[in-house]
Amino acid sequence: MAADETSIKVSVAARDRLATLAAEHGTTIRGLVEDLAQGTPTRAEYAERAELARAELASALGTAPSPEAEAKARALLERLGGTQHAPQAAA
Numbered sequence: 001m002a003a004d005e006t007s008i009k010v011s012v013a014a015r016d017r018l019a020t021l022a023a024e025h026g027t028t029i030r031g032l033v034e035d036l037a038q039g040t041p042t043r044a045e046y047a048e049r050a051e052l053a054r055a056e057l058a059s060a061l062g063t064a065p066s067p068e069a070e071a072k073a074r075a076l077l078e079r080l081g082g083t084q085h086a087p088q089a090a091a
Contacts, residue, residue, distance in 0.1 A: 008033070
C-alpha cells in the first residue's frame with residue numbers, strides 16, 4: 001500500500017453493494033468512494049456556498065433574500081431533489 005493510501009473496513013454487504021454500484025458506473029469501488037468524497041460538499045462548504053449565493057443575490061437585487069424566501073427556495077429544491085442531502089445552512 002502506498003504512503004498516501006489507506007483502507008476502510010465495511011461489512012461484506014456494503015462491499016458487495018459498492019462493487020455493484022461501481023460496476024454500474026463503469027468504475028471501481030475506489031473510484032466510487034473517491035468521487036463521493038471529492039464530490040460531496042461538507043457542511044462548511046454548503047454554508048460557504050449559501051453565503052456566496054446570498055451575496056450574489058444581494059448584489060443583483062439590491063437586497064438579500066429574507067429567511068422566509070430562503071426557506072421557500074430550500075423547500076422547492078428539496079421537492080425537486082436538488083438538495084436532499086444538504087443540511088440547512090445557518091442564516
